[in-house]
Amino acid sequence: MSSRADILARVKTNKPKLLNIPNIALDVFEDGRDLLKEFTVKVETAGGQVFETQSKDLVVGEVQKLFPEAKVNFSTLENTEDFNTINLEAIKTPHDLEDLDVLIVESNVGVAENGAIWLNDALLPMRILPFITKHLVVILKKDDLVTFMHQAYQKLNGEDTGFGVFLSGPSKTADIEQSLVIGAHGALSLSVFLV
Amino acid sequence: MSHSKAATIFNKDEKKVNWHDKALWFVRHKRDKSVHSVEGWENLRNLGQGIKAHMLSNLDNYLIQFEEKALKNGVQVHWAKDGDEHNKIVHSILKEHNAKKVVKSKSMLTEECHLNPFLEADGIEVIDTDLGERIVQLAKEPPSHIVLPAIHKTKEEVDELFQEHLGTKPCGGDPQYLTGEARKHLREKFVNADAAITGVNFAIADTGGFVVCTNEGNADMGAHLAPVHIACMGIEKIIPKQEHLGVFLRLLGRSATGQHITTYSSHFRKPREGAKMHIVIVDNGRTEQLSRPDFRASLQCIRCGACMNTCPIYRRSGGHSYDATIPGPIGSILSPGKDLKKHSSLPFASTLCGSCSDVCPVKIDIHAQLYKWRQIITKEMKQPFVKKVSMEMMGKMFAKPSQFEKVGMVARWSLRNLPKSVINSKPNVWGRERDLPKGPKESFDEWYKNRKKNE
Numbered sequence: 062m063s064s065r066a067d068i069l070a071r072v073k074t075n076k077p078k079l080l081n082i083p084n085i086a087l088d089v090f091e092d093g094r095d096l097l098k099e100f101t102v103k104v105e106t107a108g109g110q111v112f113e114t115q116s117k118d119l120v121v122g123e124v125q126k127l128f129p130e131a132k133v134n135f136s137t138l139e140n141t142e143d144f145n146t147i148n149l150e151a152i153k154t155p156h157d158l159e160d161l162d163v164l165i166v167e168s169n170v171g172v173a174e175n176g177a178i179w180l181n182d183a184l185l186p187m188r189i190l191p192f193i194t195k196h197l198v199v200i201l202k203k204d205d206l207v208t209f210m211h212q213a214y215q216k217l218n219g220e221d222t223g224f225g226v227f228l229s230g231p232s233k234t235a236d237i238e239q240s241l242v243i244g245a246h247g248a249l250s251l252s253v254f255l256v
Numbered sequence: 257m258s259h260s261k262a263a264t265i266f267n268k269d270e271k272k273v274n275w276h277d278k279a280l281w282f283v284r285h286k287r288d289k290s291v292h293s294v295e296g297w298e299n300l301r302n303l304g305q306g307i308k309a310h311m312l313s314n315l316d317n318y319l320i321q322f323e324e325k326a327l328k329n330g331v332q333v334h335w336a337k338d339g340d341e342h343n344k345i346v347h348s349i350l351k352e353h354n355a356k357k358v359v360k361s362k363s364m365l366t367e368e369c370h371l372n373p374f375l376e377a378d379g380i381e382v383i384d385t386d387l388g389e390r391i392v393q394l395a396k397e398p399p400s401h402i403v404l405p406a407i408h409k410t411k412e413e414v415d416e417l418f419q420e421h422l423g424t425k426p427c428g429g430d431p432q433y434l435t436g437e438a439r440k441h442l443r444e445k446f447v448n449a450d451a452a453i454t455g456v457n458f459a460i461a462d463t464g465g466f467v468v469c470t471n472e473g474n475a476d477m478g479a480h481l482a483p484v485h486i487a488c489m490g491i492e493k494i495i496p497k498q499e500h501l502g503v504f505l506r507l508l509g510r511s512a513t514g515q516h517i518t519t520y521s522s523h524f525r526k527p528r529e530g531a532k533m534h535i536v537i538v539d540n541g542r543t544e545q546l547s548r549p550d551f552r553a554s555l556q557c558i559r560c561g562a563c564m565n566t567c568p569i570y571r572r573s574g575g576h577s578y579d580a581t582i583p584g585p586i587g588s589i590l591s592p593g594k595d596l597k598k599h600s601s602l603p604f605a606s607t608l609c610g611s612c613s614d615v616c617p618v619k620i621d622i623h624a625q626l627y628k629w630r631q632i633i634t635k636e637m638k639q640p641f642v643k644k645v646s647m648e649m650m651g652k653m654f655a656k657p658s659q660f661e662k663v664g665m666v667a668r669w670s671l672r673n674l675p676k677s678v679i680n681s682k683p684n685v686w687g688r689e690r691d692l693p694k695g696p697k698e699s700f701d702e703w704y705k706n707r708k709k710n711e
Contacts, residue, residue: 065335068491068539072316075547080313082496083306085503092295103516155481156447174294174506175516188528189480192473192520210517211502218499223329223526227505229517232473236388236404238411239279240431245387246439246446247473247520 087211096173096206097255103176107230108243109251117200120165120254124198127252128163131196136165137186138200155189164194171206171253172213172227178253179213181225188224197231197248203255258601263573272410277571279407284565286514287615294510303503305619308556311494312546318461318494319537325464329526331533339369342538346371346453346486349534350380353484355450359442361468361475362386363455364402364559365488365538368581371453382453383445385474387438394421400575402582403512403561408574442474452478456489456535457558458504462497465525466535469508469518476522485527486534491542492555504558507617511560545593550628554589556618563612563622569605578602585612589625592633600637603629664699671695 062070101111114120121136121144134146144165152158170179178199180191191197207213217225232247243249267273291297311318323333334349336342342365350358358375360366360382372382372393384393388405392398394417399405406414411429418424418434422441427433454475459466466487468475479485495504501521509515527533546552564570564584575583580591580599588602603626606612612622639647653659671679672695680687698706 063335064337064341064539067337068335068537068543069316069319071539071543072319072491072546075543076315077313077549077552080306080310082310083303085303085499086299089296089299090294106516107519159443159447172517175509177517177521187480189476192476192480209502210506211499214499214502222523223528225523225525226476227517227521227523229515229519232471232519234387234435234472235513236386236391236406237414237431237434238409238429239282239404239407240411242431242435244439245435245472245474246385246442246477 085211087209090209090211094173094208096208097203099173099208100171100176100206103174104230104251104253105176107176107251108233109176109230109253111253111255113255115256117256120198120200123254124163124165124252127198128196131162133160134163134165135161135190135194137167137184138165141165149186152187155187155193158187158189158193161190161194163196163198164190165198165200166191167200169201169205170213170216171201172208172210173206174209175229177210177213177227177229179217179225179227181220181222183222185224191226191228192232192247194248196250196252197228198252198254199228200254200256257579259573259577259579259605260601262577262579263569263605266574266577267572273572273574275410276408276574280565280571283404283513284562284615287511287562287565288514290510290514290516294506300503300506301617301619304507304558304617305556307495307500307503308558308618309553311496312492312552312555314496315491315494315546318496319491321461322459322464322494323537325462326535327464329464331464331527331535334534334536336536336538336540338540339538342366342369342488342536342540343371343374345536346488347375347378347380349484349486350375350451353451353532355484356380357445357449358382358451358453359385359445359449359474359478359482360453361455361470361478362389362405363453363488364581365455365490365540366453367399368540369488369538371488383442383449385442385445385472385478386470387435387472390438390442391417394418398576398581400583401561401564402559402584408576443477446477446481449478449482451484451486452482453486453488454479456487456493457508458495458501459489459493459535460496460498460501461494463525465498465523466493467501467505468522468524469505469520470522471513471515471519473520476520479522479524480528483530484532484534485524486536487524488536488538490538490540492557508558508560511562511615511617541594545590548593551589551593551625553620554586554593554622554625556620557586557590558618560617562615562617566611566615568607568609568611573605578605585622585626586616586620589620589622589629592629596633596636600633603627603633661699661701668695668697668699672697 234245391406591599
C-alpha cells in the first residue's frame with residue numbers, strides 16, 4: 062500500500078465520530094473601539110508608525126523627507142518614475158534587490174485589532190520585495206480598515222492569489238534573552254500612510 | 257535519564273534557574289495582558305477547540321480535499337508514514353534539483369524527524385534561519401522551547417558563541433549588535449540558498465494553501481529567494497476553511513508571546529513563476545494518537561508554547577530536561593504516545609495544577625491527560641520499590657480516617673518540636689532545599705468541629 066493510502070486508511074479507522082463544525086458568531090467580540098485609533102495603536106505596538114495624509118500623491122514627497130539618505134528606491138504607484146531608481150523588468154533574479162532602501166506599496170485590507178496589513182501577488186510585482194527592502198512604506202485607504210481578522214477574511218474570500226501576507230510592524234526578534242530587537246531578517250522599519 | 261534526574265542537574269545552578277523561571281514568567285505575563293484586552297476571548301478558545309475537534313473527526317476527507325486543491329495550484333504533494341520516509345522524500349527533492357545549500361525556517365516536525373543530520377550526512381548544508389534556532393544549531397544543542405528555542409541561553413553565552421563561529425567582536429552580550437551580525441551572516445545564506453524548507457502552521461483544505469507564521473521574516477526570505485520551497489507538515493495541521501484562520505491567527509500570537517499577531521502570517525498557495533513548491537504530509541505516530549480517545553485532543557495543539565511558559569515545572573527544570581522534541585506539558589502528553597518507555601517519567605513532571613489547560617488556546621485538557629498517562633504508566637511499567645510501597649501505605653492510611661488523624665497529629669507535633677536537623681534530614685525528601693512550615697496545633701477537622709460548637 063502507498064503511504065498515502067496507508068495514512069488515509071488509518072485516519073479513517075482511528076478518527077472519532079463526526080463532530081459538528083462550530084459557527085463563528087461575531088457579535089460576542091464587539092468591543093466598540095474606534096477603528097482608526099485602534100489600528101494606529103496596534104501598528105505602533107508592533108513597532109511601526111502611522112501617518113495620515115490628504116492624498117496618495119503626497120506620499121512620495123513625505124517618504125523622501127523620512128528617508129533622505131535612501132539611494133535605491135522603488136514604488137508600485139503610478140507616475141513615480143522620478144522616485145524609482147530600479148527597473149524591475151531589468152531585474153533577473155530576486156537577489157539583485159539586496160540593496161533596496163525604500164519600497165512603497167499599496168494594501169487593500171488593514172486590521173484594527175492587530176495592525177496587520179494585507180499584501181498579495183496582485184499588489185506586489187515580486188514576492189520578496191516587502192521582506193528584502195530596508196524600509197517598507199504601505200499606503201492604505203481608511204475605508205479598507207476592518208475591526209477583526211474575521212472581517213478581513215470575509216473580504217479576502219474568493220480572492221485567488223498565489224501568495225499573500227498579513228504583515229504587522231517591521232521584522233523583529235526577541236531570541237536573545239527576551240530583548241526585543243527591531244530588524245531581524247525582513248524590513249527594519251514600517252510606515253503606514255492612511256489616505 | 258528520567259526527567260527528575262535531568263532537572264536536578266539543571267537545578268545545580270540556582271541563579272540560572274531563577275533567571276530562566278523569570279524570563280518565561282515574563283512571557284506568560286505578556287500573554288495575559290494581551291489576552292485580557294480581547295473581548296470574547298473564551299468564545300474564541302471555544303471556536304478554536306471546536307474547529308480542531310471537528311477537523312480530527314473528518315481528517316481523511318480534509319486531507320484528500322487539501323491534496324486535490326494543492327495539486328491544482330501547481331504544488332507537488334508527498335506523503336510520509338514516518339520520519340525516515342519524510343527525510344528520504346526531502347532528500348530526493350533536493351537531489352532532483354541538485355541543491356547543496358538549504359535554508360530552513362522553524363519546523364518542529366523536521367526536528368522530530370531529525371532531518372538535519374540526515375541531509376548533512378550526504379554533504380548538504382542545512383542552515384536554521386530563525387535566530388534562536390541558529391543559536392542552538394551553532395551550540396550543537398536541540399531547541400529547549402518550541403517558540404523560544406534559545407531561551408535557556410544567556411546573552412553572554414550567545415556573545416561567546418558568535419565570537420567563535422561568526423567572528424564577532426566581544427560586546428558584553430549586546431542583543432542589538434548580535435542580532436545585526438546574525439542578520440548579515442544569514443542574509444548571505446538566504447541569497448545563496450538552492451532550496452528553502454519551512455514548517456506549516458495551518459494548511460487550508462478548501463484552498464490547498466498553507467500559512468507560515470514568523471516574526472523575523474526568515475520563512476519568507478528563504479521561500480521567495482530559493483528556486484525550490486519544501487513545506488513539511490503533520491497531518492493535524494489541516495483546518496477546513498480559510499475563514500477559520502480568523503480564529504487561529506487571533507489565538508496564536510497572543511498565546512505565544514502576547515503579540516496581537518505575528519509579524520508575518522504568510523499565505524502560500526501557488527509557487528512563484530519559475531519556482532517549484534512541494535508539500536510533505538507526515539504521519540509519524542499521529543494516526544496512532546488519533547486512535548486513543550483519552551489522548552487524541554493533544555492533536556489539536558497549535559504549538560504556541562503557552563503551556564510551557566506557565567508551567568511551574570518547565571520554568572524550573574528547563575526544556576532540555578524533557579529529552580523530547582516538544583518539551584513541557586503538551587510534550588509530556590504527546591511523547592509517551594510515541595515511546596512510552598523512553599518518556600515514561602514525563603507525565604510525572606507536573607504538579608497537576610491545571611494552569612496549562614487554562615492558558616491553552618484550543619482548550620486541550622492537558623493536566624487531565626497527564627493524569628491519565630500516569631494511570632497507564634503505573635500499570636504497565638515497573639515502579640521503584642520505595643514508591644510502590646509508600647503509595648500502598650498512603651493508600652491504606654487515607655482509607656481510614658482514625659489512622660489518618662493519628663498520623664496527622666504526630667506529623668504536626670514533629671514539625672513543631674523536632675530540631676531542624678531531624679526535619680530536614682536526608683530521608684525526608686519534602687525537607688530537601690526547603691524549610692517546612694510550623695505544624696499547627698489543630699487539624700482542619702478539629703478546627704471545623706470547634707467552630708461548629710461555638711456557633
